[in-house]
Amino acid sequence: MKNSRILRTLSTALRRAAYGLPLAMTLTATSGQAADELNALVWCDHTDPALIQPFEEKFGVKVNLKEYEGTGAALAIIEQSQPGDWDVLVLDGVDVPRVAETGLLAELPQDQMPLDDVFDAVQMRDMTFKDGKMYAIMEKFGYNVISYNKEKVDPADMRDLSMLWSDKYKGRIAVYDYYIPLMDLVALKMGVKPSDITADILPEMKKELFKLKENSVMVGDVVASSTALAVGEADILVGGGEWAVSVLSAEQPELDWVLPEQGGMLWSQALAVFDSSEKKDLAVEFVKYIMSPEGQARLATSSCFWGMPANAKARDALTEQQRTALRWDEQEGFLANSHRYFIPDADLDGQMLDTWTEFLQH
Amino acid sequence: MQRQLPRHANSRPARSRFGGDGLRAWGFLLPALCWTLAFFVLPLAIMAVYSLWQRVGYKVVTDISVQNYTAFFEKSFLYESLINSLEVTVMVTLISILLAYPLAYILAEKVPPRWQRIALILAILPFWTSYVVRSYSWILVLSEGGILSNFLLDIGLTSEPVSFANSRGATVIGFVHFFVMLLTLTIFANLVQLPKNYRRAAADLGAGPIRTFIHIILPLTLPGIMVGAFLTFVLCIGDYITPAILGGKRELLLPQTIMLQIERRSDFPTASALAMILMAVVSVVYAACARWLKLDRM
Structure with missing residues (x-):
C-alpha cells in the first residue's frame, strides 16, 4: 500500500471515528483485495455457499461477502472504506434512488440484464433507473403480511387483517419489529393506503397498534419473531411472509403465509455494482449470474431466508414443493394487491418511530 | 500484638518521577493507558459531543444544544425505558446475590479443597456457552410446550400449557442464570481469604454460627458481594x-431504545444522549458503591 493511501486511510478513519471503531476495523479487513477476488456487501441470503460456489468455480475467483442489515449500516461501512474496496452491493429496493443519488452506483449494461424476464410489478424502473440509465436490478422480493400455523388457526381467517384485532387470537400473535411495514399494514387495516399516511392519522394508528399489542404475545426482530412461530410460542406472525416460514417448509409444513384481502406490503432487494469498483466486468458477471434462472432459484431458496425470485424464468429451476411454499401461482393476485413500503419524509419518519416506540413500551 | 506496618512500607520508593523505577512503571502503564484513551476516553468524548448535536431531516446538524436530553424527559416512553432498566437490573442483582452467596459459601466452606477446583469449573460452565445461544436455549425451556411447561403439566400443577417466555420474568431468569456465576466467583474469592481463626475467636467469645455469620463473615465478605453486584449492575443495565x-419486547429497556434510534433512523445524536444518560446512571451507582469496592480484598 502506498504511503499516500495509508495517510488517506488514517485520515478517513480519524475523521469518521464517530461512526465507531468496529467499522474502522471492517475497513482494515477489506482493504487490499487480490485480483482474483470480488468484494460484495450483501444480505444474509447471499452468504449461502450453494449460491456463491457455482460462480466462484466458473470464474475461478473468491467472492468475499460482508453481511449487513439496514441500508444505514451499509452506508456507514462504505463511508469507512476506500474507493474500490467494494464491487457489488445488495440493498433494499426502496433505497436504490437515494444510494444512486450519491453517485456510488455504476450504470448497469441494460442489454445484458434480463429485465424483460423480471415480473412487471417488480421491475420498479422508477427506482432503478435515473435519467435513462439503469443503476440496479431487483433480484428478489416478497411480502410483509401474515405467517401462521395452519394447524392452530383457521387459514380463512388469515386472509382478513381485522381478525388479528379480534379476541379470537388474543395472546397467539407475534409482531415483526419493523415500524414501516407494520404501520403500513395497520394503515391497510384502517382502510388507508400506506402512501396516504400523514401525521394526522398517527393518533388513530396508535390506538390500533395498542390494541394489537394487547393481542400479541411478543414483538421481535427477524430471528426472534420467526422463532416464536416455529417453536409454537405464537401461532400468527404479523409482518411475516414467505421470508419467515418458507425456509422451514420441508421440516414444518404446518407453517404457511398469505396476503390478506386488505392488501400487503411488498419488499424487494436490489443488486448493484459500485461505480468505484476496479472489477466492473466481473461484478457485472456476478449480477448476471444472480439474475440467471439458476442463480435466482438458489437465491430464492437460500438457507438464510426464502423469497420470490425476481426473474419469472426461475420457475422451472424450482421444485414443485418450493413453488408451493412460495405460493408461486398466487403471485399475480398478490402483486396486484400489494403496496411498496411507504417512505415518509424525515419529520414524519421521526413521528412514526416515536409512535412505534410507544407501541413497544405499551 | 505485633504493630501492623503501613501498607507497602517495605517497598522501595520511586527514585524519581520519570527516571529509574518511575520510568519502568510508566513503561508498564503506557499500554493500558493508551488502550483506555483510545478505546474508552476518545469514544466517550466523541459520544458526548454527538449527544449535543441534532439529527435534522436525514442529516446531523452540529449546532450545540441539549435538545436530545430534554426530549428524554419530555417523552415518557424514553424515560420509562430507563425506569424499566433500573427495575430489571436491581431485581437481577438482588436475586443473583441471594442465589450466589449460599453457593459460594458451600463451595468455600463445605467442599474439600481438592474438589473446589472441579466444583468451580462446574459452576462456571454456563460461561463457556455462547451468550446468544444460551438466551435462545431459555426460550426452549420457558416457552409454551417447553420443558418447564411440560413439567408443570406432568406434575398436575396446570392443565393447560403455559408460557413463561417473552416477559420480564424471562429476561430476569436469563440474566440471573449468567450473573449468579459471576457473583459466585467474586464472593468465593472473598470467602476463601478469610482466616479460619475469625470463626474460632467468635466461637470462643460465645457467638453461635448465625451470629458469627451476621457479625463477622457477612461484613467481611461485603467487598466481594459489592464487586460482584456492581459488575452485575453494569453488565445487566447495558x-x-x-x-x-427473552423479553419479547413486551417493554423496552434503555439499551433497546438506544438501538432502535440507531437501527431504524441512524439517529446517532439521540442514541448518544441516551447512552450518556446510561453512563451517568452507572457512574452514580459506582459513586454510591465506591466505599465497598475494595478490589485488593478480592
Missing part, C-alpha cells in the same frame, strides 16, 4: 441481547 431475545 445489555441488549437478553431482553431482546
Whole structure:
C-alpha cells in the first residue's frame, strides 16, 4: 500500500471515528483485495455457499461477502472504506434512488440484464433507473403480511387483517419489529393506503397498534419473531411472509403465509455494482449470474431466508414443493394487491418511530 | 500484638518521577493507558459531543444544544425505558446475590479443597456457552410446550400449557442464570481469604454460627458481594441481547431504545444522549458503591 493511501486511510478513519471503531476495523479487513477476488456487501441470503460456489468455480475467483442489515449500516461501512474496496452491493429496493443519488452506483449494461424476464410489478424502473440509465436490478422480493400455523388457526381467517384485532387470537400473535411495514399494514387495516399516511392519522394508528399489542404475545426482530412461530410460542406472525416460514417448509409444513384481502406490503432487494469498483466486468458477471434462472432459484431458496425470485424464468429451476411454499401461482393476485413500503419524509419518519416506540413500551 | 506496618512500607520508593523505577512503571502503564484513551476516553468524548448535536431531516446538524436530553424527559416512553432498566437490573442483582452467596459459601466452606477446583469449573460452565445461544436455549425451556411447561403439566400443577417466555420474568431468569456465576466467583474469592481463626475467636467469645455469620463473615465478605453486584449492575443495565431475545419486547429497556434510534433512523445524536444518560446512571451507582469496592480484598 502506498504511503499516500495509508495517510488517506488514517485520515478517513480519524475523521469518521464517530461512526465507531468496529467499522474502522471492517475497513482494515477489506482493504487490499487480490485480483482474483470480488468484494460484495450483501444480505444474509447471499452468504449461502450453494449460491456463491457455482460462480466462484466458473470464474475461478473468491467472492468475499460482508453481511449487513439496514441500508444505514451499509452506508456507514462504505463511508469507512476506500474507493474500490467494494464491487457489488445488495440493498433494499426502496433505497436504490437515494444510494444512486450519491453517485456510488455504476450504470448497469441494460442489454445484458434480463429485465424483460423480471415480473412487471417488480421491475420498479422508477427506482432503478435515473435519467435513462439503469443503476440496479431487483433480484428478489416478497411480502410483509401474515405467517401462521395452519394447524392452530383457521387459514380463512388469515386472509382478513381485522381478525388479528379480534379476541379470537388474543395472546397467539407475534409482531415483526419493523415500524414501516407494520404501520403500513395497520394503515391497510384502517382502510388507508400506506402512501396516504400523514401525521394526522398517527393518533388513530396508535390506538390500533395498542390494541394489537394487547393481542400479541411478543414483538421481535427477524430471528426472534420467526422463532416464536416455529417453536409454537405464537401461532400468527404479523409482518411475516414467505421470508419467515418458507425456509422451514420441508421440516414444518404446518407453517404457511398469505396476503390478506386488505392488501400487503411488498419488499424487494436490489443488486448493484459500485461505480468505484476496479472489477466492473466481473461484478457485472456476478449480477448476471444472480439474475440467471439458476442463480435466482438458489437465491430464492437460500438457507438464510426464502423469497420470490425476481426473474419469472426461475420457475422451472424450482421444485414443485418450493413453488408451493412460495405460493408461486398466487403471485399475480398478490402483486396486484400489494403496496411498496411507504417512505415518509424525515419529520414524519421521526413521528412514526416515536409512535412505534410507544407501541413497544405499551 | 505485633504493630501492623503501613501498607507497602517495605517497598522501595520511586527514585524519581520519570527516571529509574518511575520510568519502568510508566513503561508498564503506557499500554493500558493508551488502550483506555483510545478505546474508552476518545469514544466517550466523541459520544458526548454527538449527544449535543441534532439529527435534522436525514442529516446531523452540529449546532450545540441539549435538545436530545430534554426530549428524554419530555417523552415518557424514553424515560420509562430507563425506569424499566433500573427495575430489571436491581431485581437481577438482588436475586443473583441471594442465589450466589449460599453457593459460594458451600463451595468455600463445605467442599474439600481438592474438589473446589472441579466444583468451580462446574459452576462456571454456563460461561463457556455462547451468550446468544444460551438466551435462545431459555426460550426452549420457558416457552409454551417447553420443558418447564411440560413439567408443570406432568406434575398436575396446570392443565393447560403455559408460557413463561417473552416477559420480564424471562429476561430476569436469563440474566440471573449468567450473573449468579459471576457473583459466585467474586464472593468465593472473598470467602476463601478469610482466616479460619475469625470463626474460632467468635466461637470462643460465645457467638453461635448465625451470629458469627451476621457479625463477622457477612461484613467481611461485603467487598466481594459489592464487586460482584456492581459488575452485575453494569453488565445487566447495558445489555441488549437478553431482553431482546427473552423479553419479547413486551417493554423496552434503555439499551433497546438506544438501538432502535440507531437501527431504524441512524439517529446517532439521540442514541448518544441516551447512552450518556446510561453512563451517568452507572457512574452514580459506582459513586454510591465506591466505599465497598475494595478490589485488593478480592
